[in-house]
Amino acid sequence: MTSFDSSPTLSAWRAVLALAVVFVMLATTGWTAVRRQHADAPREIAFAAWARDRIAGHALPATDAPAYRLARFFATLTARQQVALADKYPLVVGNMNGAPVMLRYRANRHALSRAEREERRRTTDGRLSPDGRHQALLRLERFRSLLAKDRQILAFDPSGRGRVAEVFGDLDRAERVSVVVPGVDTNLLTLERAGHKRNAAPVGMARSLYGAEREALPGARTAVIAWADYTAPAGLGVDAALGGLAANGAVRLNALLGALPGASAVSLFCHSYGSVLCGLAARGLPDRVSDIAVAGSPGMRADSAAGLDTRARVWAMRDSGDWIEDVPNMEVGGLGHGADPVDPEFGARIVSADGAIGHSGYFEPGTESLSNFAAIGVGAYDTVSCASTDQACHREIPEDARA
Numbered sequence: 001m002t003s004f005d006s007s008p009t010l011s012a013w014r015a016v017l018a019l020a021v022v023f024v025m026l027a028t029t030g031w032t033a034v035r036r037q038h039a040d041a042p043r044e045i046a047f048a049a050w051a052r053d054r055i056a057g058h059a060l061p062a063t064d065a066p067a068y069r070l071a072r073f074f075a076t077l078t079a080r081q082q083v084a085l086a087d088k089y090p091l092v093v094g095n096m097n098g099a100p101v102m103l104r105y106r107a108n109r110h111a112l113s114r115a116e117r118e119e120r121r122r123t124t125d126g127r128l129s130p131d132g133r134h135q136a137l138l139r140l141e142r143f144r145s146l147l148a149k150d151r152q153i154l155a156f157d158p159s160g161r162g163r164v165a166e167v168f169g170d171l172d173r174a175e176r177v178s179v180v181v182p183g184v185d186t187n188l189l190t191l192e193r194a195g196h197k198r199n200a201a202p203v204g205m206a207r208s209l210y211g212a213e214r215e216a217l218p219g220a221r222t223a224v225i226a227w228a229d230y231t232a233p234a235g236l237g238v239d240a241a242l243g244g245l246a247a248n249g250a251v252r253l254n255a256l257l258g259a260l261p262g263a264s265a266v267s268l269f270c271h272s273y274g275s276v277l278c279g280l281a282a283r284g285l286p287d288r289v290s291d292i293a294v295a296g297s298p299g300m301r302a303d304s305a306a307g308l309d310t311r312a313r314v315w316a317m318r319d320s321g322d323w324i325e326d327v328p329n330m331e332v333g334g335l336g337h338g339a340d341p342v343d344p345e346f347g348a349r350i351v352s353a354d355g356a357i358g359h360s361g362y363f364e365p366g367t368e369s370l371s372n373f374a375a376i377g378v379g380a381y382d383t384v385s386c387a388s389t390d391q392a393c394h395r396e397i398p399e400d401a402r403a
Contacts, residue, residue, distance in 0.1 A: 070098025162188025
């Protein structure tokens with residue numbers, strides 16, 4: 001007789017369990033799989049016009065050219081020519097890895113101004129339903145907020161549910177760069193929140209981490225990026241149980257990391273579904289990425305830290321009250337995200353999340369989770385507080401394995 005543990009029946013039962021988890025999610029949250037995004041006409045028109053245009057008698061480079069080629073192209077232009085392109089094609093230059101950082105900020109202010117004018121018109125468009133006008137009003141408020149003085153918008157795409165990346169600090173001069181990768185329900189309207197949910201949104205997470213890093217190492221030249229520049233799952237539906245959106249996001253993340261200015265060390269701070277994305281990005285990370293820290297992770301699409309095939313240190317934390325602990329750690333037929341990163345057998349450095357208060361509280365000031373993130377971000381590894389399950393989480397790694 002074939003034993004249960006070694007028979008095909010085991011795989012069948014696992015598949016049934018995984019499907020049951022998904023159906024429970026759908027029953028309790030509704031069918032919230034992200035809809036297919038459609039590019040707005042202005043963006044399509046801008047890319048088409050760029051492809052036909054020329055400058056100083058030369059054709060413009062393909063928008064999907066490698067970042068180093070685009071950087072070389074911009075280096076051949078005068079300051080006046082760079083500004084002219086940013087002002088004429090803000091939706092192109094503002095999202096172009098390889099373009100100078102300050103030029104991208106300028107371009108995105110132009111793009112936001114245009115989006116603000118269009119959304120203001122839509123708020124009074126009688127052809128829209130009341131809900132449509134309400135959504136336009138919410139987007140209008142978001143655009144106006146992003147246009148506030150001194151905000152540094154590294155990427156902006158208003159199409160679909162919207163994508164944005166914002167920088168805190170001087171990215172050009174930073175010696176250490178931290179990138180916050182958020183999870184489910186990340187979009188233009190959830191980019192930032194007020195009140196007690198402030199630090200549960202991408203901008204609040206990044207701003208909180210930037211402040212904590214400056215406290216951890218005063219005078220350090222750091223920068224933090226709130227990276228909401230990928231299409232995240234909408235709610236805890238099918239997309240959240242699959243890895244497709246994370247795989248697409250991983251490509252975008254690695255494109256950004258490969259185009260960051262200077263030679264700064266980079267740390268990734270990946271929350272919830274964002275840790276799935278970081279796990280899929282790990283194999284292709286640039287060598288400058290020294291650390292991957294995950295919080296509230298449902299899995300990283302790997303059986304172990306070694307299975308991520310990265311030279312970066314892998315850190316993991318989970319608050320004792322985080323509901324993600326109840327999500328089965330499995331991967332069957334593409335459903336689920338694999339092993340639990342805070343399981344000692346996974347092999348990550350398990351750090352304390354004391355004070356985090358649930359799934360969304362890891363970036364709250366005064367918590368050990370935030371102070372540990374800040375210590376990792378500035379490279380002060382000896383000050384990291386280990387979890388009780390890993391009292392040597394700040395152990396050194398072999399010299400030849402350092403990022």
